Amino acid sequence: MYLIFSNIIINHLFLAVMTTQNWIALAGVILAVFGIIFAGGRLFERIGNIKEEINELKPDVKMIPLIKERVDVLWADRFTSSNSPVVLNERGLKILKESKIETLTNEYYAEIIMQVKELTPQNAYQAQEILIEVVKNLKNRDNCKAKLEEAAFVTGVDVDTVLLVAAINIRDKIIEDLQFKIGDIDKFAPPNK
Numbered sequence: 001m002y003l004i005f006s007n008i009i010i011n012h013l014f015l016a017v018m019t020t021q022n023w024i025a026l027a028g029v030i031l032a033v034f035g036i037i038f039a040g041g042r043l044f045e046r047i048g049n050i051k052e053e054i055n056e057l058k059p060d061v062k063m064i065p066l067i068k069e070r071v072d073v074l075w076a077d078r079f080t081s082s083n084s085p086v087v088l089n090e091r092g093l094k095i096l097k098e099s100k101i102e103t104l105t106n107e108y109y110a111e112i113i114m115q116v117k118e119l120t121p122q123n124a125y126q127a128q129e130i131l132i133e134v135v136k137n138l139k140n141r142d143n144c145k146a147k148l149e150e151a152a153f154v155t156g157v158d159v160d161t162v163l164l165v166a167a168i169n170i171r172d173k174i175i176e177d178l179q180f181k182i183g184d185i186d187k188f189a190p191p192n193k
Contacts, residue, residue, distance in 0.1 A: 080168060085128070085185040092165050099151035101166040104144065105135070113174055124180035125188035131174050135167035136160065 081089040088096060096102060105112065115134045121127035138144045139159050152159045172182050 080164075085171075085182060086168060088165060088168050092168065095155045095157060095162060095165045096169055099155045099162050099165070101148075101151050101162050102169060104138070104147055104151075105166045105170050108138065108144075109170065112170070113177055116174060117178065121178065121180075123188040124175050124182065124184040125186075127175050127178050127180055128171055128185055131171055132164065132167045135170075136163050138163060138166075 080086045080092055112131070112134055116127060116130050119130045119134075121130050139148055148159045148162060151162045155162065175182050175185070
């Protein structure tokens with residue numbers, strides 16, 4: 001009986017104390033809670049949609065390295081001839097002459113060959129590919145940036161193109177210095193190259 005009486009008193013006091021403003025505030029809190037629950041549901045729905053879209057993109061993302069390789073081959077073909085092994089074409093030779101990049105590769109030749117040796121190529125093709133990457137990394141050296149940018153500006157191409165031309169230009173000397181045969185480049189090249 002005591003519990004029933006205390007509940008009646010508490011309810012009466014609670015209802016008596018609740019003013020219109022308090023009821024409006026309570027309604028606002030209740031609406032806010034429902035709004036948060038609804039928004040959370042929409043958020044989880046969107047997250048689910050994003051997961052589905054990511055799963056749809058996965059096959060396309062896996063193709064990016066293959067596409068990049070094909071684009072790189074097409075890009076390189078603009079400055080080299082597809083002779084075996086690759087040699088500079090007329091445009092590549094013009095870039096070599098106008099850029100004066102040969103002075104840079106002569107200056108850094110000892111470092112370039114040392115870096116290629118450190119990566120231990122097993123054959124002439126690997127040596128060529130490593131050389132291209134080592135020479136390409138010259139653009140990250142502070143003491144080479146200005147020279148490379150000037151060479152690119154003078155020839156009207158980008159720095160990577162100047163560096164590719166430079167690498168192909170010294171490739172034969174590097175391969176011979178590493179005791180490989182230039183004619184073996186194609187022997188070890190992957191079939192799609």
